[in-house]
Amino acid sequence: MLRGRVLWVLASVALALGVWSPGARTAPVEPVVLGVPTALGSIEGADSLRAVQLAAEEINAKGGVRVGAVRRPLQVVSIDTREHEPGIPIHDALAALEKLLTERRPHAVVVGAFRSEVLLAAMDVVARYRVPYVVTIAMTPAFEARIASDPAKYRYLFRMGLQSEYFAGNLARVLGYVKSRHGVSRIQFVHQDVLWAKATVGFLETWARQAGWTVVSSDAYPTGATDFSASVLRARTGRTQILVPVFDMPQSGVLLKQVKGAQLPVAVVGFISPAVPATAWQAFEGAVDGMVQFVAEPGPLAVRALPKSVHFNRAYGQKYGEEMRMKLSGHGPGPSYDAVYVVAAAIERAGTLDPDRVAEEIRKTDMEGVIGRIRFNDKHQVVYGGLPQETAISLAFQWRAPGRRVVVFPELAAEDEIRLPAGLGR
Amino acid sequence: MSEVLSVLLYGLVQAAVLLLVALGFSVTFGLSGIPNFAHGGVYILSGFVCWYLLRKLGWPHLLAAAGGVAVAAVVGVLLYWLVIRPVRRLVLAEVIATFAAGVAMLELFRWMGLVTYEFNLPPVVAGSVTLGELAVDAHRLAVVAAAAGLGLLLWWFGRATRTGLALRAMAQEEYTALSLGIREDFMATVSVALGSALAAVAAVLVLPLGLISINLGYDAMLVALALTVVGGTERTAGLVLAALLLGVATVVASVVLGPHWSEVIYLAAIVAVLAVRPSGILGRLKELEERV
Numbered sequence: 001m002l003r004g005r006v007l008w009v010l011a012s013v014a015l016a017l018g019v020w021s022p023g024a025r026t027a028p029v030e031p032v033v034l035g036v037p038t039a040l041g042s043i044e045g046a047d048s049l050r051a052v053q054l055a056a057e058e059i060n061a062k063g064g065v066r067v068g069a070v071r072r073p074l075q076v077v078s079i080d081t082r083e084h085e086p087g088i089p090i091h092d093a094l095a096a097l098e099k100l101l102t103e104r105r106p107h108a109v110v111v112g113a114f115r116s117e118v119l120l121a122a123m124d125v126v127a128r129y130r131v132p133y134v135v136t137i138a139m140t141p142a143f144e145a146r147i148a149s150d151p152a153k154y155r156y157l158f159r160m161g162l163q164s165e166y167f168a169g170n171l172a173r174v175l176g177y178v179k180s181r182h183g184v185s186r187i188q189f190v191h192q193d194v195l196w197a198k199a200t201v202g203f204l205e206t207w208a209r210q211a212g213w214t215v216v217s218s219d220a221y222p223t224g225a226t227d228f229s230a231s232v233l234r235a236r237t238g239r240t241q242i243l244v245p246v247f248d249m250p251q252s253g254v255l256l257k258q259v260k261g262a263q264l265p266v267a268v269v270g271f272i273s274p275a276v277p278a279t280a281w282q283a284f285e286g287a288v289d290g291m292v293q294f295v296a297e298p299g300p301l302a303v304r305a306l307p308k309s310v311h312f313n314r315a316y317g318q319k320y321g322e323e324m325r326m327k328l329s330g331h332g333p334g335p336s337y338d339a340v341y342v343v344a345a346a347i348e349r350a351g352t353l354d355p356d357r358v359a360e361e362i363r364k365t366d367m368e369g370v371i372g373r374i375r376f377n378d379k380h381q382v383v384y385g386g387l388p389q390e391t392a393i394s395l396a397f398q399w400r401a402p403g404r405r406v407v408v409f410p411e412l413a414a415e416d417e418i419r420l421p422a423g424l425g426r
Numbered sequence: 427m428s429e430v431l432s433v434l435l436y437g438l439v440q441a442a443v444l445l446l447v448a449l450g451f452s453v454t455f456g457l458s459g460i461p462n463f464a465h466g467g468v469y470i471l472s473g474f475v476c477w478y479l480l481r482k483l484g485w486p487h488l489l490a491a492a493g494g495v496a497v498a499a500v501v502g503v504l505l506y507w508l509v510i511r512p513v514r515r516l517v518l519a520e521v522i523a524t525f526a527a528g529v530a531m532l533e534l535f536r537w538m539g540l541v542t543y544e545f546n547l548p549p550v551v552a553g554s555v556t557l558g559e560l561a562v563d564a565h566r567l568a569v570v571a572a573a574a575g576l577g578l579l580l581w582w583f584g585r586a587t588r589t590g591l592a593l594r595a596m597a598q599e600e601y602t603a604l605s606l607g608i609r610e611d612f613m614a615t616v617s618v619a620l621g622s623a624l625a626a627v628a629a630v631l632v633l634p635l636g637l638i639s640i641n642l643g644y645d646a647m648l649v650a651l652a653l654t655v656v657g658g659t660e661r662t663a664g665l666v667l668a669a670l671l672l673g674v675a676t677v678v679a680s681v682v683l684g685p686h687w688s689e690v691i692y693l694a695a696i697v698a699v700l701a702v703r704p705s706g707i708l709g710r711l712k713e714l715e716e717r718v
Contacts, residue, residue, distance in 0.1 A: 041541050085536070090602055193686070221685045226636030229436050230680035237429045250543040256635045261563025263554050283544050414462035
């Protein structure tokens with residue numbers, strides 16, 4: 001009799017636990033998968049992936065992304081496309097993208113192509129697999145032209161990183177200011193022989209001639225080049241005053257060492273990706289001194305006018321350490337971090353993971369981010385300008401001893417004016 | 427006039443760089459007939475070793491450089507016994523095995539993520555020197571001096587030391603050398619270790635001009651091959667002459683035609699010399715073979 005009662009009680013408890021246990025009733029929550037197919041061996045690619053992971057972690061700490069009635073965590077999956085390496089063909093990078101899309105089935109892709117050549121080729125792949133795709137590194141203006149050519153087909157593709165025409169336009173504004181202020185007139189371009197850099201320098205050359213500059217030369221170097229002696233010699237013989245480098249390869253910092261070694265009386269104004277991080281002063285033994293360095297998007301340094309950039313730098317430093325924060329590159333991390341928030345917000349507004357509805361919501365984005373105000377134009381490019389309250393912005397800073405980065409552009413965020421070497425110009 | 431002098435000076439510096447990079451490969455091939463196509467891998471490996479000892483362990487520059495050279499020599503010994511010896515005298519197999527070892531080393535570094543701008547070495551001599559109107563960093567002049575010194579030292583080594591003479595004997599007529607009591611494995615080990623150590627010396631002197639970049643390992647192979655083919659394998663003078671010709675030609679081509687053309691010069695030189703004078707500018711091996 002007693003044994004029967006005990007059994008009855010145990011059975012009741014077991015039944016009650018079975019009925020009420022949340023774990024037994026609730027199916028496991030599937031994560032929202034974000035794919036990151038990019039050149040992870042590049043500084044920009046690796047930093048961008050870390051920025052994406054940071055943003056995903058922050059969102060997950062607040063409960064994840066609300067998809068309809070369910071909160072789901074973000075899961076980041078990545079693949080190395082190696083497209084920044086010399087000799088890696090475009091189809092290898094595309095194969096890596098397809099592998100990620102078919103095997104990991106991400107609900108959206110962020111960061112995306114590193115090379116413009118790969119981006120253009122990847123657009124059809126993305127359209128075929130119907131996955132929202134927010135690119136943050138590749139810069140070619142041909143992306144927008146392609147979207148304009150078939151908006152329905154390419155409705156899943158967006159770009160948050162700087163486009164090379166914006167970059168060139170901002171650089172032209174600074175060069176124009178330097179010319180009028182200091183009376184310099186001889187300019188030389190040195191660039192990487194890749195699509196975005198060629199497009200940038202092509203625009204700048206045309207602009208410079210129209211603006212009354214004498215263009216000494218325009219030298220293209222293959223990716224991976226470490227000897228820039230030819231340009232140093234041309235600068236000397238052509239009496240160059242302003243040297244404009246446009247590179248996104250680690251080896252390009254060597255140009256600054258060669259310019260310093262040759263004691264060229266020039267000012268360097270341009271973009272050399274390894275000269276952006278705070279560690280560049282030490283790495284290049286002070287050869288960056290005086291360089292006016294463009295930062296494609298805010299991210300690698302905290303700017304008072306952009307509160308999210310201050311938060312991003314603090315959070316990045318806490319998660320990855322101060323040394324890693326100091327190495328943040330100037331192109332990719334800021335918009336990559338923002339891209340996660342843009343996609344998460346779009347999913348929440350759509351209330352579903354349906355790619356068409358998510359893409360439609362991404363298109364409507366209007367939010368404040370690390371890079372400024374994020375809004376897309378009708379060709380799915382984030383609008384860049386000079387007012388952080390109105391648009392996303394790019395920055396320029398000048399390296400000053402003993403290793404300070406002083407913001408000099410745009411005017412609303414500038415901390416000081418550009419200073420040229422003594423004896424240059426008027 | 428100053429433009430011509432500038433090009434000539436940078437051409438001379440470039441010739442010194444090419445000579446330093448090619449010396450190790452050429453010495454091993456010229457002295458023992460071993461085509462060590464892992465040369466580029468050893469070149470970059472020793473750069474990373476030097477960087478690690480200098481930047482991470484805080485060793486003095488000279489000691490870190492010596493450490494890089496020592497490690498490269500040990501790697502050379504291992505290369506001979508583990509990679510080359512099992513396929514010794516099978517020339518094609520030697521080429522394939524050493525090339526594979528070199529590529530494996532370089533791609534391992536890439537896989538390890540050793541690809542950022544932080545991997546650089548400081549110049550041996552800091553500062554700049556002004557020659558008339560032309561300023562050039564002192565390290566470049568040190569590279570020229572080091573290349574000249576090493577070239578002379580190796581010329582003396584091959585002609586005035588017993589080991590050098592034994593190595594040349596092995597390269598010229600292996601079986602006769604063996605009959606005279608020259609130990610084949612020992613000599614071959616010495617030649618590969620010496621070539622690897624020279625690759626490390628080149629790394630310590632040349633890499634401060636740029637970065638420790640993995641692609642430079644592949645470039646080093648191309649340069650070494652081009653100079654060895656153009657100059658011929660038997661005489662150091664041939665190598666020096668090839669370095670001077672290619673050095674000035676690449677600088678002139680990159681200034682006049684554009685930087686892309688410098689790579690073309692190496693490949694064109696290889697093709698042209700093989701077609702017109704297969705023994706190289708100062709080489710005579712092919713001629714002798716044909717006469718025999």
